Amino acid sequence: MEDLSLRHDTPQPAAGTRKMAIVGVVASGNLEVLVERVLPDRECAVDIRTAAEGFGEVWNAVVADFVGRYSPGGLKFSINDGGARPDTVSLRLAQAVRSMEGGQ
């Protein structure tokens, strides 16, 4: 297991007012993302617990692109990763942002 903790500033707060959501599943090659609206408007945090070690650089790149594309200000993401591919991670993070767009 490896734990990673990434912090970013964002230009915009995330849309919507929903407080919390969960997307994905914990399974081999997949991941579960818990997202909570608990941070200041222009901050974003991604905490990762992954079964695959030694991919820190790829996680950095995936998360940086994600933050650049979606500006998820105010959101904290907790990822439980079963060795998902980077494109699956990008997709789940995007789904997590979308699921926060609605109301409570």
Add this chain to the structure above:
Amino acid sequence: MATWQHEREARDTRLQAGSAVAKGKIVEACDATRLLEAIVRPGDRVCLEGDNQKQADLLSAALLAVDPAKVNNLHMVQSGVVLPEHLDIFERGVAKRLDYAYSGPQSARIAKMLFGGKIELGAVHTYLELFARYFIDLTPNVALIAAVSADRQGNLYTGPNTEDTPTVVEATAFKDGIVVAQVNQIVDTVPRVDIPGDRVHFIVEADKPFFVEPLFTRDPAAITEGQILTAMLAIKGIYAPYGVQRLNHGIGFSTAAIELLLPTYGEKLGLKGKVASRFALNPHPALIPAIESGWVKQIHSFGSEVGMDDYIRARADIYFTGADGSLRSNRAFCQTAGLYACDMFIGSTLQIDLQGNSSTVTTSRIAGFGGAPNMGADARGRRHPSEPWLKAGQEADPDGHALLRRGRKLVVQIGETFGEKNVPLFVEKLDALELADRLKLDLAPVMIYGDDVTHIVTEEGIANLLLCRSSDEREQAIRGIAGYTDVGRGRDARQVQCLRERGVIRRPEDLGIDPLDADRGMLAARSIKDLVHWSGGLYAPPSKFRNW
């Protein structure tokens, strides 16, 4: 005095020796090995029919059982190395040299035996290439083939899986070779004559039907969101703008996703009747919903697919069928159709390098090529115009004289940036090169050469290589859709942005596609059972695909 009948005399001698174990043309299954010992000579070129699907398994076992003191050093010339027996004969010294095209299930073992020197390799061919050589310098002395039934004169009914048989028999029988057929059944009258009896010398009735592998069945339940996204990109970014009507699909999950999106996503885009109506394609079960929705006009097939027989019979307007109503396939003709009469090939691969060369060879597996290289190659002999072909040619050479400019076939590689077990699709150097070094081959086994590839589609976008004007641009276009692989992360971000502005790279958002819409709910069928429903109960999936 000179005689010009050596080969005929030699054949007659062999036929006479074989007749000693036959009644007329019929040989008992238990005498098959004795027959082969009588008619096969050391060093012969032998085609042991191993097609993509249909296998002459009884004759393979019979050949394996011959006395190596009598039959040895054979030169095997067959398209598919599929059964364990196909390689066991090399272990026993019955065979020595191999020329082939495809080795799917034996790809790991064939690699081991090549490295161990157990097999002397001629070459790994494309199908048409091997078939062509049957008529020039690899003509079989003996062909061991498989059919569904035979009458006592030797007329053969091959059933829906005709595949390579007519080509193999043509080359063997008309050049004084000997043809032995294993059949499931000897009957008074065959349902239709696929091979005329005067080309068949011996018939062996097998105690069980020949082995057929369901190679073309993709369970919709296993299709991922990533594959759906690449399929959406291909439909909207390639099928639609080029207006591709005539095409061939590979057998991967991304193309299965395309087949299942035509009646849903394709319909929504208003593409029905405008794309994907004529195929060189095996009877893919995943295409059933598109056929039932009226998308498909005509399909010619290389072989058949397990479980599709009744559906094909009932949809005779779509498929090629015989007077008996069942499918007539023919690999050589369908490969030719794919090469000359299709405007697009779209399929998957295992590795793509920085210039777009692709290969399914890895250092431990030599899978061969199968049909992809003939489908996925620009036909230099093509002369008839079509809209997609002309448009692709114009993109490649915008300044050329319109009346003298060659068109281009669309050759599309589609896949996710990471494959099974997170293995990257994109590599700096193909494993095929290392293999060629280790085996001292004159050529690395490249499935599709980069200069034939026109587009690469991944979940990150489409790279249109026709629009690249230098090898440097080509490299950056490929890096630009290679995602988070090392190749993708090694991109020059500024140059990639510039290629995107020119439309060389197109991202999902450039095409108005939201990756979050790539949902399994869009598939016209989400399970094998759904396919059975779409077919009105005519499709009968093999048991390994049934979970009900």
